[in-house]
Structures are given as structure tokens and as C-alpha cells.
Amino acid sequence: MSIATTHPAEAPHEHYPSGLLRWLTTTNHKDIGTMYMTFALVMFFVGGIMILAVRAELFQPGLQLMRPEFFNQLIGVHALVMIFAALMPAATGFANWMIPLMIGAPDMALPRLNNWGFWLLPPAAILLTLPFTLALFGIGDGAIATGWTFYAPLSVQGGMGVDFAILAVHILGISSIMGSINIIVTIFNMRAPGMTMMKLPLFAWGWLITAFLLIATLPVLAGAVTMLLTDRHFGTHFFNAAGGGDPILFQHLFWFFGHPEVYILLLPVWGLMPHVLSTFSHKPVYGYTAQVYAFIAIGVLSVVVWAHHFFTAGMPVPALIYFMFSTMAISLPLAVLFFCWIATMWKGAMSFETPMLFAVGFIVLFGIAGLTGLILADVAADAQYHHSYFVVAHFHYALFAGGIMGVMTGVYYWLPKWTGHMYNEKLGKLHFWLTVVSFNLTFMPQFFLGLAGMPRRIPDYALQFAEFNAISTVGAFILGFSQLIFAWNVWSCVRGGAKADGRVWEGADGLEWELSSPPPHHSWEVQPQIK
Amino acid sequence: MEQAHPAPQDNARLIRRLLLLVAAAFVFAFAMVPLYNVLCEVTGFNGKTGAPGPARDGFSVGGLKAGTAPAMVVDVTRTVRVEFTGTVMPGLPWDMRPLTLSLDIHPGELQQVSYLVRNTSDREVTGQAVPSVTPGQAAQHFDKIECFCFSQQTLGPGEAREMPLAFIVKPEVDRDIAHITLSYAFFSIDGQRQTLTAREVQ
Numbered sequence: 001m002s003i004a005t006t007h008p009a010e011a012p013h014e015h016y017p018s019g020l021l022r023w024l025t026t027t028n029h030k031d032i033g034t035m036y037m038t039f040a041l042v043m044f045f046v047g048g049i050m051i052l053a054v055r056a057e058l059f060q061p062g063l064q065l066m067r068p069e070f071f072n073q074l075i076g077v078h079a080l081v082m083i084f085a086a087l088m089p090a091a092t093g094f095a096n097w098m099i100p101l102m103i104g105a106p107d108m109a110l111p112r113l114n115n116w117g118f119w120l121l122p123p124a125a126i127l128l129t130l131p132f133t134l135a136l137f138g139i140g141d142g143a144i145a146t147g148w149t150f151y152a153p154l155s156v157q158g159g160m161g162v163d164f165a166i167l168a169v170h171i172l173g174i175s176s177i178m179g180s181i182n183i184i185v186t187i188f189n190m191r192a193p194g195m196t197m198m199k200l201p202l203f204a205w206g207w208l209i210t211a212f213l214l215i216a217t218l219p220v221l222a223g224a225v226t227m228l229l230t231d232r233h234f235g236t237h238f239f240n241a242a243g244g245g246d247p248i249l250f251q252h253l254f255w256f257f258g259h260p261e262v263y264i265l266l267l268p269v270w271g272l273m274p275h276v277l278s279t280f281s282h283k284p285v286y287g288y289t290a291q292v293y294a295f296i297a298i299g300v301l302s303v304v305v306w307a308h309h310f311f312t313a314g315m316p317v318p319a320l321i322y323f324m325f326s327t328m329a330i331s332l333p334l335a336v337l338f339f340c341w342i343a344t345m346w347k348g349a350m351s352f353e354t355p356m357l358f359a360v361g362f363i364v365l366f367g368i369a370g371l372t373g374l375i376l377a378d379v380a381a382d383a384q385y386h387h388s389y390f391v392v393a394h395f396h397y398a399l400f401a402g403g404i405m406g407v408m409t410g411v412y413y414w415l416p417k418w419t420g421h422m423y424n425e426k427l428g429k430l431h432f433w434l435t436v437v438s439f440n441l442t443f444m445p446q447f448f449l450g451l452a453g454m455p456r457r458i459p460d461y462a463l464q465f466a467e468f469n470a471i472s473t474v475g476a477f478i479l480g481f482s483q484l485i486f487a488w489n490v491w492s493c494v495r496g497g498a499k500a501d502g503r504v505w506e507g508a509d510g511l512e513w514e515l516s517s518p519p520p521h522h523s524w525e526v527q528p529q530i531k
Numbered sequence: 532m533e534q535a536h537p538a539p540q541d542n543a544r545l546i547r548r549l550l551l552l553v554a555a556a557f558v559f560a561f562a563m564v565p566l567y568n569v570l571c572e573v574t575g576f577n578g579k580t581g582a583p584g585p586a587r588d589g590f591s592v593g594g595l596k597a598g599t600a601p602a603m604v605v606d607v608t609r610t611v612r613v614e615f616t617g618t619v620m621p622g623l624p625w626d627m628r629p630l631t632l633s634l635d636i637h638p639g640e641l642q643q644v645s646y647l648v649r650n651t652s653d654r655e656v657t658g659q660a661v662p663s664v665t666p667g668q669a670a671q672h673f674d675k676i677e678c679f680c681f682s683q684q685t686l687g688p689g690e691a692r693e694m695p696l697a698f699i700v701k702p703e704v705d706r707d708i709a710h711i712t713l714s715y716a717f718f719s720i721d722g723q724r725q726t727l728t729a730r731e732v733q
Contacts, residue, residue: 109542181549185542219553223560238564241661242620242718249567253560316667 024119027111028521029096034418035118036093037411040086041487043125044404047081048480050074055442055476058469061461071459072145073161077128079148080165083265084172085125087399090407091268092117092179095207097418099183101512101519102201104192104528109185117178124171131161147457149258150224152239152250156231163232166225173218180211192511194530198292201510202285205292206271209299210264216303217257217264224253248313255306263302265399267295269406270337273359275510276413277341280356281348282507287340294333294340301330311379312386320379327377334370338363353505354428355413358405361436365401369394372447387457390450393443400439408435408486415490416504420518421497427489434482441475572671605639606702612636613700614712617646617660623719624652625686630693638702641676645693646715648679650686657685657720665712672704673711683720 017025023035054074057065066074096114100107108114131143144165146155155162187200187208200208227238228250237243239250274285285291307315307323315323341363350356372394375381385391416422445468450456454465461469500517515523613636615629631644650656660680664670675681679694686692700711 110546177553181546184549185545188545189541215549215552216556219556220560220563223557227561227564240718241716242659242720246567246571249564252567253563256560256563314665314667 025115027107027115029100029108029111029114030418030519030521032108032114032118033093033095033097036089036096036121039118039121039125040090040093040407041490043081043085043089045483045487046125046129047078047086048483050078050081052476052480054078055473057459058461059473060470061463061466063460066459068459069145070142072147072457073132073143075457076145076147076165077132077143080128080144080168081125082399083148083261084169085121085128087265087403087407088172088176089121091207091210091265092176094203094268094272094407094410094414095179095183098414098512099186099204099207100190101417101515101523102510103187103190103195103204104511104524104530105186105190106522106524106527108182109190110182113178114182117175117182120171120175120178124168124175127164127168127171131164149254150228150250151254152228152231152247153241155228155250156239163229166229169225170222173222176214177218180214183207183211184215192524192527192530198289199530201271202274202288202291203268203271205295206267206269209295210267213260213264213267213299213302217260220253221257224250224257227253248310251310251313252307255309256303258309259306260299260302262395262398263298265403266406267298269362269403269410270295272410272413273341273362273406274344276355276359276409277344278509279413279505279507280353280359281345281350283344283348284509285340286343286346287336290336291340294336297333298330301326301333305330308377308382311382324377324379328374331370331374338367338370353412354423354425354432355409357429357432358409358412361432362401362405362409365397365405365436365439369397369402372397385450387455388450389446389454389456392456393446393450396443396446400443405435405439411490413505414512415493416500417512417515417517417519419494419497420500420516421493422500423489423493423497427485431482431485431489434485435479438475438478438482442472442479443475445469445472445475604702605637607637609638609706610635611638611700611704611708612710613642613698614710615644615646615714616712617715617717619717620719623658623717624656625650625658625717627715627717636700638672638700638704641697641699643677643695643697645695646679647691648684648686648694648717649691650689653688655685655687657683658717659683659720660715660717663714663716665714666708669700669704669708669711672701673713674699674701680715 023031026032026035051074053065054071057063057071096108099105129143131140134140135142140161141159143161144150144155144158145161146158150162150165187204191200227236230236231238231240231245237245239245239247241247270291274288274291278285305323305327307319308327311320311323345360352360372390376385376391376394412423412428449465449468449472452465452468454461502516503513504517505513511524511528512519514528612633614633615631617627617629619625619627625648627646627648629644629646634642634644636642660678662675662678662680664673675696675698677695677697679696684692684694698713704711
């Protein structure tokens with residue numbers, strides 16, 4: 001991409017509030033992006049502490065540390081926090097920071113909506129976790145204990161933690177939909193002149209598909225939890241068999257949202273991956289057009305495969321076969337992406353700075369997620385593996401190695417751009433190796449546990465599962481504490497460090513690298529001309 | 532340059548369209564409720580038995596008028612084993628058990644069995660039974676002519692009652708199906724809306 005930039009004059013000094021008021025009222029995409037990323041990091045640790053408590057309980061068979069009810073609350077809230085309050089806000093933070101810089105726009109299209117979208121998140125996070133605190137004072141019986149899936153009829157019978165979670169999901173959903181509308185409008189209406197859709201950076205493409213998926217499926221989740229709420233309090237019988245309803249209907253509604261949600265979490269990561277791989281391979285992105293079409297294909301397929309999450313709930317054989325083959329069909333566009341990632345690196349002059357290490361680690365581990373997903377998509381195999389630790393291991397390879405390691409790739413890649421300082425490369429590499437080793441130590445044994453028949457979501461287990469569980473718990477604690485290195489590295493990079501120049505990485509290509517590091521508070525006020 | 536600050540109506544139009552999409556998706560979630568019921572009735576998905584046919588009109592609980600049952604050709608060339616089971620859901624202080632555990636029948640034959648249901652509490656309680664047929668492919672061919680699940684049942688303190696069920700497994704049932712299980716879940720009605728009808732629980 002060749003561009004002609006008119007060097008923007010030093011941004012005019014405006015008066016904007018300082019201190020807390022600045023962050024409460026800001027409409028600047030960089031400020032809001034920073035808030036999203038910070039919020040995501042905080043909630044990543046909140047969700048992590050919850051699951052470390054769970055792993056501690058699972059260290060040995062028997063019940064040592066907590067009541068089963070509390071265990072159930074921890075696993076459900078862990079998932080909701082990690083998905084809705086850590087991964088999704090992190091992806092939105094990237095979008096806020098990077099999409100305007102990458103497409104040469106002065107800001108997001110709807111800056112005030114942007115501010116509102118962010119400030120809905122903290123109340124939602126409080127709603128989600130408040131029942132834990134209330135229970136300490138004898139109010140209610142703790143947080144939602146149904147797992148993150150809210151399955152009826154358990155969720156109809158559950159305590160007030162379910163109501164808190166329903167309202168939190170509503171608020172989080174509204175926030176995500178506002179963010180999505182903002183991103184679509186920005187990408188459609190604010191691109192630099194000359195930037196056609198097929199010159200759009202892949203990161204923006206990935207986010208565009210994510211935004212459309214959010215708009216199409218989050219309202220369905222909102223509808224489902226609304227029905228749940230009226231079933232619980234207003235005498236409706238959507239999911240109550242005694243009243244002519246059907247609890248299985250909830251599973252259909254939930255997974256109609258839930259499956260696309262996986263791609264909602266992963267598409268922004270797939271979008272940023274080619275940028276990183278191309279930068280550190282010192283080669284252009286391979287197969288841009290193929291990747292765009294793969295994104296679109298995955299987006300479309302993701303909304304027609306939902307029932308593979310409950311093959312065992314009872315379905316006619318033709319339906320089973322349809323959902324099996326349509327699920328497996330998703331591996332085709334994904335294989336295109338894997339091929340493009342590898343081809344981008346192929347015969348490149350590769351260098352292995354921290355973002356590249358994370359990117360390569362992502363490709364290997366996310367590949368394991370994809371292959372084990374094919375096994376679960378098989379109806380006959382799924383009859384055995386459903387609701388076992390095999391599933392837990394599979395989706396952590398997808399969402400930790402795929403999602404969170406992908407986010408970390410992006411953070412290390414763009415952090416010098418955001419802060420103007422280089423992070424500590426030694427600590428970054430240490431963080432990578434500790435993460436990748438302890439991640440496998442945590443989750444690889446869970447594949448074996450699942451194959452051996454250990455069910456998920458149970459605080460106790462049979463003796464033959466003891467060794468693998470002990471290994472997994474040790475791995476989880478190393479994994480959890482390694483992330484403190486990440487937090488420290490980010491913090492010290494914000495505070496200072498070696499100065500980063502505008503380009504940051506030798507092989508970096510794209511509009512965002514034409515700006516200084518950190519970019520001025522107002523960037524691209526004069527849009528670049530793309531030729 | 533003209534794209535830097537798009538005309539406000541450009542953004543407004545796009546936002547309106549996207550909001551429409553959001554609203555459509557929300558409505559779709561609720562549209563799934565009737566759609567799903569239709570799907571279940573057509574396919575027998577999830578063990579739902581078929582919609583009540585006109586032949587069942589005129590029947591009342593406790594009085595079996597088998598004479599008006601639809602005439603069927605009995606397929607004596609094969610036998611299907613029907614098993615009966617039932618669960619009392621939490622919140623209902625009842626016991627229930629089928630008086631016939633299983634029955635070998637020819638498709639097309641009219642059969643009658645009954646369940647013994649007993650109220651173990653010292654108060655009057657009303658319950659509603661909800662049937663489910665496994666495998667789902669057999670559900671649409673399992674015709675209940677008379678069933679205690681067609682209406683709510685009230686048992687006095689300590690009262691026990693035999694509750695009848697008359698059914699036909701239609702000859703159209705797939706030849707691969709040799710076993711059918713009929714299961715009832717008895718729910719408590721107390722504290723719930725009293726607007727249940729036989730049609731709704733079918």
C-alpha cells in the first residue's frame with residue numbers, strides 16, 4: 001500500500017478535563033481504547049482468580065476447600081467474566097485504538113456512543129460479581145450456579161444470582177451492540193479516500209464480520225434471557241414443560257448466539273494475526289483476498305451449526321447429520337486461514353520478537369483446538385466426549401491459546417505504538433515461554449481426563465483421575481502467576497522505557513505506522529490519500 | 532477529504548438500518564418459540580407427541596369411549612414393545628407408578644393401561660402430567676386416545692387413583708422401531724397459572 005501523507009501539524013491544544021473527569025467524559029477513541037484494555041486486563045485477573053480457586057479444589061479428589069454450590073458459582077462466573085468482561089472488551093479496545101489509525105480516520109464515527117458503550121461495562125461487571133459479596137452478608141445464596149450457559153430448568157429454579165447474571169448479560173449485550181454499530185459505521189463511512197473495501201486492513205475486516213455477528217446474534221441471547229426472566233418472575237412458561245414450554249428450546253436459543261460467539265471472540269484475533277506475521281517475516285501478507293472470503297464464509301457458517309453443542313439432547317438423525325457436516329465444513333475456510341498464515345511466513349526473513357513468538361504459538365495451539373473440534377463435531381464420538389473434560393480442554397485451546405494469546409500478540413505488537421516506549425523484550429519472552437509451557441501443562445492432561453471419562457463441572461472425581469488433575473492444577477497456578485509478568489511489563493512500558501519510533505518494527509506496514517509513537521491525541525485530522 | 536466528515540444523515544441512515552437488524556434479531560428469538568413447536572410436532576423432535584386430531588374430540592377424563600376411536604388396520608406382522616415409566620417432579624408430594632411396565636402390541640391395536648398415582652401429603656394437590664415419547668421418530672405415530680395428561684388431576688389428602696391411558700401406535704410407525712418408551716413427568720400446578728389446557732401440554 002503506497003500512501004502520501006500530509007504531515008499533520010502538532011495537534012491543537014484543546015481544553016479537556018483532567019483526572020477522573022477526563023476518563024468519564026472522554027470521546028477520544030484512544031482514551032476509550034485504553035479504558036477497554038485496562039478493564040479487560042483487570043477482569044482477566046478477576047476471572048483467573050476464580051478459576052485458580054476451582055483448580056485448587058480439583059487438586060485432589062474429595063471436597064477440601066469449598067461447598068459444591070460455591071464451586072458451581074465459580075465456574076459459571078469465571079466463564080461469563082472471561083468471555084464478556086475480558087476477551088470481548090479486549091477486542092473492542094483493539095478496535096477503538098487501531099481501526100481509526102489503520103483506516104486513516106480521525107476518530108470513531110460515533111464518539112459519544114463509544115463513551116457510553118464503555119461505561120456500561122463496569123456496572124455490568126459489578127452486577128455479575130456482586131452476589132458473591134452479598135452472600136457474605138447473608139443476602140441471597142451467591143452468584144449464578146448454572147454454568148455460563150444458563151440452561152433451563154436449572155436457571156428457572158436458581159437463586160437471585162441468576163437474575164443478577166441476566167441483567168448483567170443484558171447490559172453487556174447493549175454495550176457490545178453499541179460498539180458494533182459504531183465499528184460498522186466507522187469502517188463504512190470513515191475510510192481514507194482511496195481505501196476501497198479490498199484495501200481495508202485485515203484486522204478491520206475481521207472486526208467487521210465480528211460486528212455483524214454480534215448484531216445478528218446478541219439480540220437472540222437477550223431474547224432468551226428475557227424469556228428466562230419472565231419465566232422466573234412473571235408466570236410465563238417458555239421453558240417450563242408443565243406449562244407447555246420446552247427446556248430444550250432454551251438450548252437452541254442460547255447456542256444460536258453461543259456458537260457465533262466463539263467466532264466473535266476469534267475473528268479480531270485472526271484479523272490481527274496476518275499483520276504480525278507479515279511484519280516479522282518481512283514479507284507482504286499472503287492471500288489477502290482468500291482471507292477476506294474465509295472470514296465471510298466463517299461468519300455465515302457460524303450461525304447455522306449451533307446444535308452441535310447438544311447432540312446428546314435428542315435430535316432426529318437427519319438433524320444430527322446436518323449439524324455434523326455443517327460444523328465440519330467450517331474447518332475448510334479455517335484451513336484457508338492456517339494456510340495463509342503459514343504461507344505468509346514461508347521463506348520469510350523471520351525474526352522472533354515477543355509478538356511473533358505469541359503468533360507462532362497461537363498457530364500451533366489453535367491448530368490443536370481446531371483438530372479436537374473436528375472430533376467433537378462427530379456425532380458418534382461426541383456421544384462419548386460430550387460434557388467431559390475433553391470439551392473443556394478443547395475450548396481452552398480455542399479461547400485461551402486462540403483468544404487470549406492472540407490478544408497478547410496484539411498487545412505486544414501495538415503497545416510501543418500506544419505508549420511510545422518499547423516493552424521489556426526479555427520479560428516478554430519469559431512471559432511467552434512460561435505461558436505456553438504452563439498452558440499445555442494445564443490443559444493437555446484435561447484431554448486425557450476427558451478421554452478417560454471425567455465429567456466437567458463436578459467438584460469431586462474418582463481416584464483414577466487424581467494424577468492428571470494434580471498436574472493440571474500445578475500448570476494452572478504457574479499459568480496464572482506468569483500473567484503477573486505480563487501486567488508488570490505493560491505497566492512499566494506505559495511508565496517509560498526505550499523510545500519507540502513511529503515505525504516501531506522494521507517490517508511493519510500500514511497506516512498506523514506512519515504516525516508517531518505514541519500518536520498525537522488527535523490523529524489523521526487530514527486524511528491520507530491511498531493510491 | 533469528503534469521507535473524513537461524512538454527512539450526518541449518512542451515518543444516521545446506516546445506524547437506522549443496523550438498529551433494524553438488531554430489532555429483527557430480537558423478534559426472531561421470540562418467533563423461535565412457535566416455530567420450534569411446529570418443528571417438534573412435524574418431526575417428533577424431542578419426543579413431542581403429535582397435535583391432537585379431531586378423533587379425540589368428545590372424550591373426557593375417566594370415561595373411555597373407545598368405540599369412536601379412529602379405525603385402524605392392525606399390522607399383525609410385527610410386534611412393538613411399549614414401555615411405561617414416569618417421574619414425579621420436585622414440588623409435587625405424589626408417588627406414581629405404571630401398573631403395566633411393558634406391553635407387546637401390534638401397530639394399530641387400541642390398548643389401555645393405567646398408572647397408580649397417590650397423594651402422600653395431607654392436603655389437596657393438583658398436578659399436570661407431561662408426556663414424552665422415545666425415540667422421537669416414533670412420537671408422531673404414538674396416538675393417545677385417552678390420557679390423564681389431557682387435563683389437570685386433583686388428589687385429596689392421601690388419595691390414590693388409577694389413571695387410565697388408551698393409545699394406538701399407528702401402523703405407519705417405522706419398521707426399524709421395535710421399542711417405544713412413554714414417559715410422564717408429573718408437575719405441581721400450585722402457584723402456577725391455571726390456564727393450562729390439554730392442547731397446550733400436547
